[in-house]
Amino acid sequence: MPAIGEGIYFRDKVSWQSPIPASELVTVDRARAWSDGAIWVDARPDEEFARDHVPGAFSLNEDHWNELLAQFLPNLSRDKKVVVYCSAESCNAARDVAKRLRDEAQLKDVFVLQGGWEEWVKKSK
Amino acid sequence: MKTRLLIFTLSIFLGVAARAELKWEQNTIELHPSAGDKTAVAHFKYQNVGTIPVHFKSVKASCGCTTTQSQKEVVNPSEKGEIIATFNIGDRTGQQMKTVTVQTDDPNPTQTTTILTLKADITPALEIKPPVVYWQNGEEPKPKKISVKAAKEFPAKEITIKSNQNFESKVEPGKAGEWTIEVTPKDTSHPIGTALQIQTDYPKEAPKSFYLNVVVTTPPLPPAVRPNVANTPAPKAATPPASPAGGLER
Numbered sequence: 001m002p003a004i005g006e007g008i009y010f011r012d013k014v015s016w017q018s019p020i021p022a023s024e025l026v027t028v029d030r031a032r033a034w035s036d037g038a039i040w041v042d043a044r045p046d047e048e049f050a051r052d053h054v055p056g057a058f059s060l061n062e063d064h065w066n067e068l069l070a071q072f073l074p075n076l077s078r079d080k081k082v083v084v085y086c087s088a089e090s091c092n093a094a095r096d097v098a099k100r101l102r103d104e105a106q107l108k109d110v111f112v113l114q115g116g117w118e119e120w121v122k123k124s125k
Numbered sequence: 126m127k128t129r130l131l132i133f134t135l136s137i138f139l140g141v142a143a144r145a146e147l148k149w150e151q152n153t154i155e156l157h158p159s160a161g162d163k164t165a166v167a168h169f170k171y172q173n174v175g176t177i178p179v180h181f182k183s184v185k186a187s188c189g190c191t192t193t194q195s196q197k198e199v200v201n202p203s204e205k206g207e208i209i210a211t212f213n214i215g216d217r218t219g220q221q222m223k224t225v226t227v228q229t230d231d232p233n234p235t236q237t238t239t240i241l242t243l244k245a246d247i248t249p250a251l252e253i254k255p256p257v258v259y260w261q262n263g264e265e266p267k268p269k270k271i272s273v274k275a276a277k278e279f280p281a282k283e284i285t286i287k288s289n290q291n292f293e294s295k296v297e298p299g300k301a302g303e304w305t306i307e308v309t310p311k312d313t314s315h316p317i318g319t320a321l322q323i324q325t326d327y328p329k330e331a332p333k334s335f336y337l338n339v340v341v342t343t344p345p346l347p348p349a350v351r352p353n354v355a356n357t358p359a360p361k362a363a364t365p366p367a368s369p370a371g372g373l374e375r
Contacts, residue, residue: 045189063190065216066336074318077343104256
């Protein structure tokens with residue numbers, strides 16, 4: 001009962017209520033199906049990327065945006081879809097990085113990975 | 126008998142009256158760091174207005190960019206304290222919102238978890254528009270213009286930009302604190318990208334520099350490997366794209 005009470009009371013205050021439109025979300029299965037047509041972007045902090053990441057993913061986080069963007073852009077083919085992920089569904093970093101890629105780098109096909117790194121790991125088992 | 130009844134009544138009264146309550150001065154704090162600041166710090170003050178101590182079970186920030194510091198583990202009745210949230214701005218700009226979730230052992234379920242919110246409006250010291258400039262592979266290498274504007278709190282008087290072997294660049298001053306940069310690729314026949322460094326003269330003791338990304342894009346993919354949205358079987362992990370000729374310069 002207390003848990004239900006908390007769930008109702010905090011329903012508008014919990015960060016996992018992401019405002020990302022459905023059209024900008026992609027599941028792990030769908031993103032993998034894009035194969036070479038997708039570029040993976042890891043929006044997590046440097047140390048988390050260094051520990052492990054999606055094979056071939058580029059690190060691009062807002063802590064070192066300018067430096068990492070300069071490394072990322074030359075590898076980008078604008079025909080490819082960009083898939084951005086952070087740690088989990090509750091994380092907002094991927095949404096923020098995806099928005100900056102659309103606004104600043106003027107990229108169109110940018111998606112946020114549903115469930116983030118957690119979901120990737122689960123689907124990889 | 127009367128004594129027992131009195132003791133019983135008193136114990137019920139005390140049990141009902143005993144409560145913990147951490148009262149927060151503000152649950153949301155808005156900060157306005159100056160252009161060029163590295164951190165924004167919020168002090169979330171509280172007081173235990175209840176009758177029993179409150180123990181902090183966890184204090185967690187929503188983002189690795191925010192660190193928290195709790196002065197106490199236990200807050201006794203009428204004691205005050207604060208949780209300090211330090212937001213490391215990094216290269217973020219615009220409206221930012223970070224949360225800190227505080228869990229205590231307050232027996233009231235509506236008080237057990239508190240969400241503290243830090244809002245910050247980050248003004249970039251130097252506004253560069255657009256921050257990334259593209260030329261298509263094979264496009265005529267015409268110059269493109271970028272506008273640069275310094276924030277009021279960042280009184281740079283002069284900026285310089287270095288050309289490199291692949292891109293020529295020059296700065297045209299405008300009104301005070303405004304400039305136009307013109308960049309021209311020498312060759313667009315092969316993909317290349319680089320970050321041109323914009324050097325300012327402020328602050329005097331350690332002038333800050335910024336980056337303008339200039340990119341000649343890779344050629345478009347052949348139709349056979351363009352991604353489609355139809356369901357395709359046998360998904361496989363993405364493989365790293367081949368680095369374009371020229372790679373990255375700094």
